[in-house]
Structure formats: C-alpha cells, structure tokens
Amino acid sequence: MFRYILRRLLQMVLAFFGTTLIVYALMFAGQGDPIQALAGERPVTAAQRAYLTEKYHLDATGVGGFFYRYFDYVKSLLQGDLGQSLTGRQIGDILQAAWPITVKLALIALAVAIIFGVTAGVIAGIRRASIFDNSTLVLTLLVLGIPTIVLAPLAQYFLGVKWQLFPPTAGSEPTFYALLLPGIVLGSLSLATALRLTRTSVAENLRADYVRTARSKGLVKRRIVTVHVLRNSLIPVVTFLGVELGNLMSGAIITEGVFNIPGVGFNLFRGIRTEDGPLVVGIVSVLVVVYLVSNLVVDVLYAVLDPRIRYE
Amino acid sequence: MRVRRLAAWTALPLAVTLGLAACGSGGGSGSGSSDPNAAVSIQISEPQHLVPTNTTETSGSQVLAGLFSPLVDYDAQNKPYEVAAQSVTSSDNKVWTIKLKDGFTFHNGEKATSDDYINAWNYGAYAPNGQGASYFFEKIAGYQDLQGEKPKAKTMSGLKKVDDLTFTVTLSEPYIDFKTMLGYTAFYPLPEAAFSGPGVLKDSYEQAPIGQGPFKMKGTWQHDAKIDVERYDAYPGQKPKVKGVEFRVYQQLTAAYADVQGDNLDVLPTIPTENLSTAPTDLGDRYQTSPMSSFQFLAFPTFDKDYSNPDVRKAISMAIDRDEITKSIFKGSQQPARSFVSPVLPGYRDNTAGAAGEFNPAEAKKLYQAAGGPSKIVISYNGDGGHKDWVDATANQLKANLGVDVVGSAEPKFADLLTKVEKKQPVGLFRMGWVMDYPSMEDYLGPLYTTNGSSNYYGYSNPEFDKLVKEGSAAKTQDEAIAKYQQAEDILAKDMPVIPLRFGENVFGHSSKVKNVEMDLFQRVNLVKIEAAS
Numbered sequence: 069m070f071r072y073i074l075r076r077l078l079q080m081v082l083a084f085f086g087t088t089l090i091v092y093a094l095m096f097a098g099q100g101d102p103i104q105a106l107a108g109e110r111p112v113t114a115a116q117r118a119y120l121t122e123k124y125h126l127d128a129t130g131v132g133g134f135f136y137r138y139f140d141y142v143k144s145l146l147q148g149d150l151g152q153s154l155t156g157r158q159i160g161d162i163l164q165a166a167w168p169i170t171v172k173l174a175l176i177a178l179a180v181a182i183i184f185g186v187t188a189g190v191i192a193g194i195r196r197a198s199i200f201d202n203s204t205l206v207l208t209l210l211v212l213g214i215p216t217i218v219l220a221p222l223a224q225y226f227l228g229v230k231w232q233l234f235p236p237t238a239g240s241e242p243t244f245y246a247l248l249l250p251g252i253v254l255g256s257l258s259l260a261t262a263l264r265l266t267r268t269s270v271a272e273n274l275r276a277d278y279v280r281t282a283r284s285k286g287l288v289k290r291r292i293v294t295v296h297v298l299r300n301s302l303i304p305v306v307t308f309l310g311v312e313l314g315n316l317m318s319g320a321i322i323t324e325g326v327f328n329i330p331g332v333g334f335n336l337f338r339g340i341r342t343e344d345g346p347l348v349v350g351i352v353s354v355l356v357v358v359y360l361v362s363n364l365v366v367d368v369l370y371a372v373l374d375p376r377i378r379y380e
Numbered sequence: 381m382r383v384r385r386l387a388a389w390t391a392l393p394l395a396v397t398l399g400l401a402a403c404g405s406g407g408g409s410g411s412g413s414s415d416p417n418a419a420v421s422i423q424i425s426e427p428q429h430l431v432p433t434n435t436t437e438t439s440g441s442q443v444l445a446g447l448f449s450p451l452v453d454y455d456a457q458n459k460p461y462e463v464a465a466q467s468v469t470s471s472d473n474k475v476w477t478i479k480l481k482d483g484f485t486f487h488n489g490e491k492a493t494s495d496d497y498i499n500a501w502n503y504g505a506y507a508p509n510g511q512g513a514s515y516f517f518e519k520i521a522g523y524q525d526l527q528g529e530k531p532k533a534k535t536m537s538g539l540k541k542v543d544d545l546t547f548t549v550t551l552s553e554p555y556i557d558f559k560t561m562l563g564y565t566a567f568y569p570l571p572e573a574a575f576s577g578p579g580v581l582k583d584s585y586e587q588a589p590i591g592q593g594p595f596k597m598k599g600t601w602q603h604d605a606k607i608d609v610e611r612y613d614a615y616p617g618q619k620p621k622v623k624g625v626e627f628r629v630y631q632q633l634t635a636a637y638a639d640v641q642g643d644n645l646d647v648l649p650t651i652p653t654e655n656l657s658t659a660p661t662d663l664g665d666r667y668q669t670s671p672m673s674s675f676q677f678l679a680f681p682t683f684d685k686d687y688s689n690p691d692v693r694k695a696i697s698m699a700i701d702r703d704e705i706t707k708s709i710f711k712g713s714q715q716p717a718r719s720f721v722s723p724v725l726p727g728y729r730d731n732t733a734g735a736a737g738e739f740n741p742a743e744a745k746k747l748y749q750a751a752g753g754p755s756k757i758v759i760s761y762n763g764d765g766g767h768k769d770w771v772d773a774t775a776n777q778l779k780a781n782l783g784v785d786v787v788g789s790a791e792p793k794f795a796d797l798l799t800k801v802e803k804k805q806p807v808g809l810f811r812m813g814w815v816m817d818y819p820s821m822e823d824y825l826g827p828l829y830t831t832n833g834s835s836n837y838y839g840y841s842n843p844e845f846d847k848l849v850k851e852g853s854a855a856k857t858q859d860e861a862i863a864k865y866q867q868a869e870d871i872l873a874k875d876m877p878v879i880p881l882r883f884g885e886n887v888f889g890h891s892s893k894v895k896n897v898e899m900d901l902f903q904r905v906n907l908v909k910i911e912a913a914s
C-alpha cells in the first residue's frame with residue numbers, strides 16, 4: 069500500500085508539470101492583447117504598455133519566448149511563489165482568500181448530494197418500480213436536463229427574490245444559510261447522478277447471490293441492506309463522488325457568478341475574461357493538484373471498501 | 381409574499397418605538413425620515429487600482445470619489461466650480477494658479493497642501509511608474525522629460541509651489557479647458573504618508589488609500605468582496621447624509637440586480653441589459669434614468685477605398701433607423717444620436733449631422749448607388765459586450781434599405797477588434813464607444829477625430845479640422861472656444877468619418893431603503909446626496 073501511494077505521488081509530479089505546461093501553452097497561444105483587455109475600451113498609453121510588457125515579459129514571444137516565460141514561471145512556482153496577476157496582486161493571496169469559501173460551498177454541495185442522493189437512491193433501489201422510484205426518475209432526468217446556467221438564476225429568482233426564503237446572493241462573508249441555496253443548486257447535478265448510480269447499484273446487488281444466501285440464513289432485511297448491500301453498492305458511488313469533489317473544488321464558475329460568491333470559480337472567470345494569464349495558470353496549477361489528490365484518495369478508499377482490491 | 385407580510389407586522393411596532401424615541405431625544409427635523417447613522421451599499425466591480433493616477437475605470441473612480449475631494453466639480457450646466465480649490469485662475473490659459481481652500485485635511489490628520497498635489501501629479505506622470513492615467517498630465521510643461529525608459533527628470537518643470545496653499549501649473553501650450561479637466565480622478569492629491577521616499581509610493585497605500593474627501597477607509601480593501609468607508613467628520617465641505625458606504629464587489633450585474641430587487645443591495649448603478657425590459661415593472665419608481673456622457677457610434681475604416689467616399693458614409697447613415705433601434709432593442713434606455721458630441725456638454729447642438737442623420741431609405745439608396753458603395757458591408761463588433769442585438773438589427777436595416785448584403789461579424793474581445801483595425805485588416809464598419817473624462821467638447825473632438833487622436837482608429841484626418849480644434853483649445857474665452865469647436869463639428873458632418881448612433885443614459889435602480897439617489901455623468905453615485913430612508 070505504502071509503495072503504491074509513493075508511486076502514485078511520483079506520477080503526480082509528472083502529471084503536474086505536464087498539465088501546467090499544457091495550460092501555460094494554451095493560455096500563451098490564446099492570448100491576444102492582455103494589456104488592452106485590461107484597459108477595456110480605453111486607449112492604453114505607451115508608458116503603461118511599456119511598463120506592463122516589461123513586468124510580465126510580454127515581449128517574449130514565439131517558441132523561445134514561450135519556454136523562457138514557462139521556465140521563469142516554474143522557477144518561482146518551485147519557490148512557492150505563484151506570481152502576480154496582471155492587476156498586481158499576489159496570486160497566492162487571491163487563492164488564500166478564495167479557497168475557504170469554495171471549499172465550504174463544495175462541502176455543502178457534496179453533503180446535499182450524499183444525504184439526499186444516496187438515501188433516495190437506496191430507497192428507490194429497494195422499492196423498484198414504485199411511485200417513489202418513478203418520480204425520482206422523472207425528477208433526476210429533469211435536473212440532469214437543465215443546465216446550471218438556467219437552474220441557478222431560476223432558483224435565485226424564485227427562492228431568493230420572489231419568496232425571499234434565502235438571501236438572493238451570498239457575498240463575501242457568507243453565513244451557512246446564505247451558502248445553502250447555492251450549495252443545493254451546485255449539488256443538484258451531483259445529487260441526480262449519485263441517485264441514479266446508487267439506485268442501479270443497489271437494485272443489482274439485491275439480486276446477487278450473497279443477498280439470497282443472507283436472506284435464506286434468516287438475516288433481517290435491515291441488516292442485509294445496511295451492511296451487505298450498501299457497502300458493495302457504494303463503490304461506484306464513491307468513485308463518482310471523489311471525482312465530483314475535484315469538480316466542485318475547481319469552483320463552480322456559473323454558480324459562484326450568479327450568487328456572487330468570491331471563490332475560485334469567480335476568480336478563474338475574471339482571469340479568463342481579462343486574459344490574465346498568470347492568474348489563470350496559477351489557479352489551474354492548484355486545481356490540478358486538487359484533482360490528483362482527490363483521485364488518489366478515491367483509489368485508496370476502494371481498497372477500504374472492497375477487500376478484493378489490493379494495491380502492491 | 382408571506383415573508384414580506386410578516387416583516388411588515390414586526391416593522392410596525394418597531395417603527396412606533398423608534399418614532400417615540402426620536403421624539404424623546406428632542407430631535408425631529410422637518411424631513412425626519414432620513415437616518416444619518418445608517419450605511420448604504422453600492423454595487424461595483426473589483427477595481428483594478430485605487431491610486432488616483434492609476435484609476436481609469438468606473439468602479440475605482442466611484443470609490444475614490446468618496447475618499448477624495450476634487451479641486452473642481454461640475455454644476456447642473458456641467459461647468460466647473462471649485463470644491464477643494466479656492467480658485468483656479470489664469471490670465472493667458474497657459475500659466476494657471478491654483479489656490480487651495482484652507483481646512484482640508486487628510487484622514488490621517490495631515491493638512492492638505494500644494495506639495496501633496498505636486499507630488500501626486502509628478503508620480504502619475506513619471507513613465508516608469510506605469511500609471512494608467514498618466515496621459516492627463518501631458519499638457520503640463522516638462523511632461524515629456526518624464527517619459528521613456530530612463531526619463532531625464534522625475535518632476536515636471538511646469539509645477540511650481542508658491543506657498544502651502546498655492547501652486548502654479550504651466551502648460552506647454554494654452555489650454556482653455558484646463559480648469560474643467562481638474563475634476564478628473566487623476567488630479568487628486570496624495571498625502572505624505574502615501575510615499576516611502578520621494579516619488580516612491582508605498583505598496584500598502586493602495587490597500588487603504590488616505591484621501592481628503594468626505595469618507596475615510598474603514599479597514600482595508602477586501603479584494604473581490606467589498607470596500608467599506610465611513611464618514612470623515614473633519615471634512616470641511618458638504619457633509620454626507622449617511623454614516624458609511626459599503627462598495628460591494630459583484631462579478632455579474634445580474635446577481636446585483638437580484639439583490640436590489642430583494643433589498644439586499646441599495647444601489648445598482650447599471651441595470652444589466654438582460655433585465656432592461658422587466659426592470660421598470662420589477663422596481664417601479666426605484667428604476668431611474670439620468671443623463672450620462674457615453675456615445676456609441678459606428679466607425680468607417682476611412683483608409684479602405686470602399687468607404688473613402690463621404691457620400692457612401694452618409695448614405696449608410698441615412699439608411700439606419702436610430703429611433704427604431706433605441707426603442708425596440710434598448711427599451712428607451714439610450715437616446716438616438718445625430719451629433720458628434722454628447723448632449724451633456726456645453727456647446728452641444730442637436731442634429732449637427734444634418735440630413736445624414738435623418739432616416740431616409742429612398743434617398744439613402746439613391747445616394748449609395750450613385751456613389752458606388754460596396755456590394756457587401758461587414759459590421760465588426762466585440763462579442764463580449766452585448767452588442768450582437770443592435771448590430772444585427774442595424775445590419776438588417778441596411779440590407780433592406782440599401783439592397784446590399786450586410787453581415788455582423790463578432791470578434792471575441794474589443795482588444796482583438798482593435799488589433800485588426802490597427803493592422804488595417806478588412807473589418808468593415810466597426811463599433812466604438814466613448815465616455816468623456818471631463819465635460820468639454822474637446823474631450824470628444826480631440827481623441828476621437830483629430831489626426832493623432834488617441835482613439836482615432838479609423839484613420840480620419842482633416843487638417844482644417846485639426847486646426848480648428850487646436851484653435852479652440854487655445855482660445856481666450858469659453859465662448860470663443862465653443863465657437864471654434866462647433867465649426868470643427870460642422871466639418872465632421874460634411875466628412876462623416878463615423879456614424880453617430882446613440883447617447884447613453886445612466887439606467888440605475890435602488891432598494892426601498894435609500895432615497896435621493898443621484899448619478900453623475902461619470903456613472904458614479906453621488907455619495908453626499910444619498911440618504912437612508914428610515
């Protein structure tokens with residue numbers, strides 16, 4: 069197990085540099101005129117152009133320029149310095165302020181997905197073809213069919229503005245309650261998927277041989293479901309949720325925008341819009357780490373859930 | 381609905397007790413319904429900078445308008461009057477004497493002196509500091525010495541201190557509108573505490589700017605979240621009617637719009653385009669409009685031979701039904717434009733474009749064919765600014781009225797569009813917009829239409845026009861200047877380098893918790909007039 073984790077960690081280093089290189093290259097290639105983008109529609113003075121060009125080595129173009137800037141970036145990255153955004157702020161500071169809020173939101177969304185998705189999935193799986201099963205099917209298909217870009221403003225309008233059950237936006241120092249609505253909106257998609265996965269998996273396992281054996285041994289149904297079926301059924305769900313955690317952490321660009329939550333997605337969106345290369349690459353580098361770690365955790369969890377899986 | 385009714389029930393007894401308390405304390409002015417101890421919230425985007433000489437966008441300028449007091453501000457006719465200045469005078473419009481009012485102090489207690497202005501302006505003009513608003517100082521003598529990678533000097537020779545409250549500004553050539561210009565954000569002073577050495581600004585200054593205005597910082601700039609300011613009691617000018625202002629950062633206007641509807645945000649200076657059609661019903665009398673200086677137009681690549689004939693340009697202008705577009709697409713939130721400068725300016729005249737501004741499809745087609753206009757017209761715009769609808773509508777009108785093929789073509793960003801225009805790639809007509817920095821006709825005519833204008837991307841050049849603008853800015857009196865500017869504008873009507881389309885308006889909304897919300901020409905909320913309803 070230890071050797072497995074070590075090997076994975078080494079692979080992660082490679083994956084990390086590979087992805088940052090790609091992201092950096094994409095940002096580099098897609099960059100039009102970041103200085104003009106920063107100034108919006110105003111003319112930029114020669115003095116300011118010269119100043120920013122020198123500060124961010126924007127004059128280093130072409131393949132040589134690309135590697136010069138990339139290695140420059142990696143060098144300071146290894147010293148723990150994520151660099152400065154084009155507006156002159158430390159990217160480390162930006163992330164430090166943005167992360168806690170995004171993590172909170174992601175955890176709420178994940179909790180919503182687990183509590184409602186998995187529970188409803190188990191019930192639907194046990195009572196197959198019941199009214200409950202069919203109605204959850206319709207509901208989840210509906211949620212899966214509506215993109216967040218529609219769902220979030222709708223939820224905001226009805227629950228926040230019209231009926232005033234929740235504050236319409238969360239803002240910078242949100243209470244748990246203010247984050248609840250965005251959390252539910254963000255979690256609804258994972259909820260739907262988790263529900264479908266759990267239901268299928270539970271339904272399948274209920275017909276498995278070991279369940280029949282347990283039942284013929286005279287075990288009570290509750291014990292069969294909670295101990296035997298659930299544990300086996302959760303394996304695909306855990307994989308999904310693990311990957312989903314990475315997704316949620318990467319910041320929900322749409323949800324954070326609609327509910328005005330200054331998290332990672334919020335900053336990423338601004339970075340992309342203003343062609344702020346350093347900011348985008350900085351955020352994405354950290355996100356890559358989050359993905360890699362959450363994948364590793366999922367793989368280790370497998371072994372815990374399923375004794376048949378062994379890592380050497 | 382239920383929540384609201386519940387709130388009303390609890391609010392009633394509360395209001396009664398509050399009313400009694402007010403009587404008990406012997407207060408109760410005539411209006412009685414304004415709460416001087418309440419704070420209000422105003423939407424902004426994350427400012428790029430909060431150093432006056434580096435602030436060129438609305439959000440930063442809104443915050444600084446609270447923290448600083450300008451030398452001059454503009455009255456109802458948009459003529460300058462003194463605020464922090466006692467007088468701004470000149471006999472020849474070249475050497476200006478600025479006397480400061482006594483009694484202005486910075487929020488750290490420092491007295492505001494002429495040194496604070498001189499140091500701030502020198503810092504702003506010094507090229508290696510990379511300040512975004514440095515071009516505002518280019519009219520001051522000695523500005524050129526501060527430019528380049530290794531400037532010859534660190535201070536402009538045109539700035540001279542006379543005493544603590546007086547200094548003189550020598551311009552490189554006479555400029556009639558210099559006093560008007562002083563109302564811009566870039567001309568605020570910086571306290572001694574802002575500098576760590578001569579000409580070196582402290583890094584931390586921007587996080588909690590110290591000004592001499594009606595409000596002072598409460599804490600520091602909380603990036604991406606908010607900026608809190610509170611009333612500065614030692615401010616000698618007109619006192620604000622609220623205790624503080626929270627400038628709340630929003631990434632998306634639609635989120636802020638939801639908050640204004642739900643009384644969770646007090647002022648939204650710009651109603652998002654998506655909500656324009658429903659806003660008047662959503663907000664009722666909390667939906668308001670006021671004049672603003674923005675000017676939207678379509679520019680011709682005059683260097684392109686297809687569009688080099690003024691008759692072609694006029695014909696295209698005549699084939700556009702401006703009234704229809706402002707009504708159906710902008711829901712009356714913008715006004716049709718038939719002149720080349722904004723109506724908010726002294727010297728503005730209606731319909732200077734003359735016949736070319738009138739919608740006349742039959743005449744347009746005749747003129748277009750006679751002048752040999754191109755058989756295909758492209759209208760380029762930036763796809764990120766909500767311009768698609770009106771560009772498509774314009775294209776359809778041109779198609780129908782001129783009988784030629786017209787398409788709208790989106791570039792991802794404005795910067796991409798400018799890059800193409802600068803490389804003289806065939807982009808066809810392209811959209812442009814302009815917001816003034818200070819209310820003077822010169823601020824439109826100079827940058828937009830003179831040969832070396834900073835935003836003249838369309839290559840328009842008419843020596844006679846350049847000469848008139850120059851004479852106007854060197855004029856002795858305002859009236860004389862305006863006469864020259866108007867003559868210059870008449871040339872534009874003949875040459876038609878651009879098609880004026882629309883003048884903008886502030887379209888804003890506020891919560892039921894505030895009143896007396898006024899917006900200025902620069903899309904800023906008037907912070908000393910706003911009141912909290914109670």
